[in-house]
Amino acid sequence: PQLILQAFLQRVVNGGGRIEREYGLGRGRTDLLILWPRGGGPAPDTETDRFVIECKVAHKGLDRTIDEGVVQTAAYMDRCAARTGHLVVFDRRADRSWDEKIFRRDVDRDGRTITVWGL
Numbered sequence: 001p002q003l004i005l006q007a008f009l010q011r012v013v014n015g016g017g018r019i020e021r022e023y024g025l026g027r028g029r030t031d032l033l034i035l036w037p038r039g040g041g042p043a044p045d046t047e048t049d050r051f052v053i054e055c056k057v058a059h060k061g062l063d064r065t066i067d068e069g070v071v072q073t074a075a076y077m078d079r080c081a082a083r084t085g086h087l088v089v090f091d092r093r094a095d096r097s098w099d100e101k102i103f104r105r106d107v108d109r110d111g112r113t114i115t116v117w118g119l
Helices: 002-013 062-080
Strands: 018-025 028-037 048-057 084-090 103-109 112-118
Touching: 002 018, 002 028, 002 048, 028 062, 048 062, 062 084, 062 103, 062 112
Parallel strands: 048 084, 084 112
Antiparallel strands: 018 028, 028 048, 103 112
């Protein structure tokens, strides 16, 4: 699922940003890190916005996967000074309807908002 998401996002960032995959952040690695130059100039000549995207498959139950993923995403945001974080949770269980699998919600973690996407 991560590679499909990366392929989709690559089309978006081709306009000036770039995607780093498995970006090392100390002892951990975020699945995807989008680097986008602020002000339209080429990176690294301008300040860069960072967007952390962490991907999870709901193996341990949806709520537990989200809880653990939000903690991990917030830690990665701290390590790379990202202002924006997203957690994408893939629910591959066949007994769930699409209405149950697809959602968007904002979770507050230490005063920052992490957007959780269900797919």
